[in-house]
Amino acid sequence: MDFSSTPEQEELRAGARGYLADHPQPSWAELAALGWTGVSVPEADGGAGLGFLEEAVLFEEMGRALTHAPYWSTVAVVLPALPADLRAEVARGEASWTLATGPLVTDLDSATRVAYVGGDSIWELVGADREVLQTNDMTRPLGVVSGGEAGRRLSGSEVLPRLRTRSLTALSLEACGVGARALELAVDHAGQRLQFGKPIGTYQAVAHPLATTLLALDLGRSLALFAAWCIATDDPRAAIAAAAAKSHCAEAAVAACERSIQVHGGIGFTWEHVLHRLYKRALGIQSWEASSERLRAEIAEHLLGRGI
Amino acid sequence: MDLRDTPDEELFRSGLRAWLGENRPAPAADVAEEEAEEAAEEEAHRDAERRNWSRRLYDAGYSGLTWPTEHGGGGRPSGYEAILFDELARAGAPQHLGVIGLGMVGPTIIAVGTEPQKASRLERILSADEIWCQGFSEPEAGSDLSAVTTSARLEGSHFVVNGQKVWSSYAHIADWCLLLARSDPASERHAGLTCLLVEMTSPGIEVRPLRQLTGEAEFNEIFFSGVEVPVENVLGEVGNGWEVAMTTLLHERGTLGFSLAAGLGVTMRRLIELAGDRGATPVQRDAIAREWVELEALRYTAYRHLSTPESGVPGPEGSLLKLQWSEANQRITKLALELLGPDAQLLEGNAPYGGYWQHLQLRSRGNTIEAGTSEILRNILAERVLGLPRSR
Numbered sequence: 078m079d080f081s082s083t084p085e086q087e088e089l090r091a092g093a094r095g096y097l098a099d100h101p102q103p104s105w106a107e108l109a110a111l112g113w114t115g116v117s118v119p120e121a122d123g124g125a126g127l128g129f130l131e132e133a134v135l136f137e138e139m140g141r142a143l144t145h146a147p148y149w150s151t152v153a154v155v156l157p158a159l160p161a162d163l164r165a166e167v168a169r170g171e172a173s174w175t176l177a178t179g180p181l182v183t184d185l186d187s188a189t190r191v192a193y194v195g196g197d198s199i200w201e202l203v204g205a206d207r208e209v210l211q212t213n214d215m216t217r218p219l220g221v222v223s224g225g226e227a228g229r230r231l232s233g234s235e236v237l238p239r240l241r242t243r244s245l246t247a248l249s250l251e252a253c254g255v256g257a258r259a260l261e262l263a264v265d266h267a268g269q270r271l272q273f274g275k276p277i278g279t280y281q282a283v284a285h286p287l288a289t290t291l292l293a294l295d296l297g298r299s300l301a302l303f304a305a306w307c308i309a310t311d312d313p314r315a316a317i318a319a320a321a322a323k324s325h326c327a328e329a330a331v332a333a334c335e336r337s338i339q340v341h342g343g344i345g346f347t348w349e350h351v352l353h354r355l356y357k358r359a360l361g362i363q364s365w366e367a368s369s370e371r372l373r374a375e376i377a378e379h380l381l382g383r384g385i
Numbered sequence: 386m387d388l389r390d391t392p393d394e395e396l397f398r399s400g401l402r403a404w405l406g407e408n409r410p411a412p413a414a415d416v417a418e419e420e421a422e423e424a425a426e427e428e429a430h431r432d433a434e435r436r437n438w439s440r441r442l443y444d445a446g447y448s449g450l451t452w453p454t455e456h457g458g459g460g461r462p463s464g465y466e467a468i469l470f471d472e473l474a475r476a477g478a479p480q481h482l483g484v485i486g487l488g489m490v491g492p493t494i495i496a497v498g499t500e501p502q503k504a505s506r507l508e509r510i511l512s513a514d515e516i517w518c519q520g521f522s523e524p525e526a527g528s529d530l531s532a533v534t535t536s537a538r539l540e541g542s543h544f545v546v547n548g549q550k551v552w553s554s555y556a557h558i559a560d561w562c563l564l565l566a567r568s569d570p571a572s573e574r575h576a577g578l579t580c581l582l583v584e585m586t587s588p589g590i591e592v593r594p595l596r597q598l599t600g601e602a603e604f605n606e607i608f609f610s611g612v613e614v615p616v617e618n619v620l621g622e623v624g625n626g627w628e629v630a631m632t633t634l635l636h637e638r639g640t641l642g643f644s645l646a647a648g649l650g651v652t653m654r655r656l657i658e659l660a661g662d663r664g665a666t667p668v669q670r671d672a673i674a675r676e677w678v679e680l681e682a683l684r685y686t687a688y689r690h691l692s693t694p695e696s697g698v699p700g701p702e703g704s705l706l707k708l709q710w711s712e713a714n715q716r717i718t719k720l721a722l723e724l725l726g727p728d729a730q731l732l733e734g735n736a737p738y739g740g741y742w743q744h745l746q747l748r749s750r751g752n753t754i755e756a757g758t759s760e761i762l763r764n765i766l767a768e769r770v771l772g773l774p775r776s777r
């Protein structure tokens with residue numbers, strides 16, 4: 078078993094980290110110009126012909142940078158349901174997508190197209206009205222669609238479990254990025270802030286919970302990378318691995334933000350500080366698709382069969 | 386990133402699985418069923434059996450897989466060791482008895498030992514001809530190991546050792562001891578310490594078993610009075626004992642990662658069976674699922690940290706694995722007791738599953754103390770992985 082990433086993946090990560098730090102709300106065309114919207118689109122259709130492990134790098138970095146763009150909804154969720162010509166459009170930066178599976182829909186402020194599930198198929202929804210709602214996490218707003226009619230049929234609904242597995246895994250990776258940044262901020266602060274004549278990081282009541290946070294995030298990263306690898310290689314364990322990853326990573330990211338806010342004291346409670354935005358993204362990830370508890374119920378069923 | 390067995394790993398795994406199918410020893414009787422005295426006898430018998438078993442692992446080439454070939458090892462990457470632990474666990478076969486020799490003393494001898502030490506000790510560790518114990522802790526030196534006072538005074542061609550060690554696992558069956566002692570009486574703390582390889586049959590050594598809260602006696606006090614240790618048996622440099630001891634501790638916490646994850650995997654399988662037998666409430670199902678997820682995480686984290694290029698000495702990240710494993714083992718075994726309800730109180734003939742869970746749960750309380758307490762491991766993670774300022 079070899080978990081190490083390739084030099085190309087490392088390069089992608091370094092490049093993404095630098096770019097995203099300066100561009101919190103990149104346009105879809107900019108993301109396409111970087112080659113990110115077509116990472117897994119075949120070269121023949123104008124993509125890079127790479128796979129989910131490369132996309133995984135970007136999901137993690139976009140979590141860390143609190144990127145506001147319909148990347149997760151397009152690339153993790155809708156892309157595999159699209160016919161080749163529409164995938165090529167995504168790769169070229171001409172279209173981005175979101176999928177309506179319930180009353181609340183993500184990224185209606187930025188995604189250019191909406192897909193929905195109807196009967197045994199996934200369709201494009203055309204001519205619908207969109208309303209973007211005020212949400213806690215402003216980097217991935219929710220909204221509602223009304224009216225409209227079925228446009229082109231995109232694929233059969235049998236792809237839905239696969240889309241969910243990708244979605245859960247991408248959210249786990251985002252959570253890893255969010256949590257890692259919250260922990261880094263806490264460690265920096267604890268090393269610099271002096272109280273009672275010493276850096277607060279020398280107090281074990283500050284340091285030990287940060288060590289616990291490190292542990293939880295590190296375990297989470299292993300789960301998320303394993304799930305990503307399962308997706309990249311069509312491993313049959315992908316669905317359960319994704320559930321495991323999301324159940325753990327979402328909780329770990331929320332806890333990391335909460336710990337970091339506490340370690341920062343009053344400054345961590347302010348609107349100016351980035352921490353509350355990390356925290357809200359983490360809470361958004363936790364709430365979306367399925368909560369940790371819900372996913373553990375699925376895992377329990379996988380392990381123990383149906384309960385009473 | 387490739388999480389499959391390589392073709393060669395696959396070959397190794399299938400060969401090992403076939404070998405275990407033919408050679409796996411019968412499962413040992415559960416000690417919790419025995420009276421205390423019978424248990425002691427039973428334990429001695431089991432130790433002898435395990436020595437035999439270890440010898441057979443060695444003969445078949447399954448001992449010291451990652452050690453260099455010139456020292457009798459397999460010269461393989463650490464992934465093979467992970468396969469070995471996985472397959473032993475899967476077959477319900479015990480691991481090599483020489484845990485301390487294989488995991489800690491051997492790698493340290495390879496790293497800093499003299500040629501004669503390598504030639505005389507390493508092969509015998511692999512073959513279980515020599516079982517080792519670790520004489521580090523003392524009554525006044527536990528977490529703060531730099532407070533050791535056991536003295537090693539140089540007299541001509543040997544050191545004379547006086548003092549007391551405590552909590553030394555396997556000392557009652559060990560042939561050799563890796564001893565941390567103060568060779569410079571004027572020194573303090575980390576300076577002036579020396580590591581010595583001490584033969585347990587040397588005159589002046591007395592081992593007194595200590596009974597643990599499980600009822601077993603796996604760890605011991607060791608008393609040294611005027612014990613002579615030849616200078617050739619200094620491991621590393623005189624006065625450099627602290628660095629040598631830290632190398633062994635990193636190995637202890639690091640390389641054990643795979644074996645701990647494999648062991649916990651067996652416990653998890655039994656927990657799932659138990660939940661099937663006894664039923665579980667929705668809250669208990671949630672807890673079982675959580676532990677399963679964390680075990681998966683532990684396993685992949687062990688692989689992840691071992692596939693990052695490194696010097697051969699495990700980094701402080703090993704502390705993550707040991708911390709996670711010890712606390713998970715405590716939670717899982719407690720969960721099992723909860724599933725057992727009042728039956729969890731029954732011992733001996735009435736104990737469900739031969740007392741497996743009661744024993745394991747009690748034993749797990751030692752896991753967060755041995756090989757660095759959880760508090761000390763969190764100090765290490767905070768200071769050496771996160772880079773927070775030192776607390777002391």
Ligand SMILES: Cc1cc2nc3c(=O)[nH]c(=O)nc-3n(C[C@H](O)[C@H](O)[C@H](O)COP(=O)(O)OP(=O)(O)OC[C@H]3O[C@@H](n4cnc5c(N)ncnc54)[C@H](O)[C@@H]3O)c2cc1C
Binds near residue numbers: 553
């Ligand atoms: C089953 C078992 C097997 C063992 N096998 C061996 C062996 O083979 N060889 C060997 O040499 N030793 C062995 N030990 C000993 C073990 O390494 C020590 O028990 C351990 O290091 C703790 O030392 P102590 O018992 O003196 O406790 P102390 O160091 O006195 O610790 C008591 C409590 O104080 C806490 N504490 C201490 N210092 C700090 C600090 N700086 N910050 C926060 N908290 C702190 C500890 O975490 C602990 O909770 C074994 C122990 C057990 C339980």
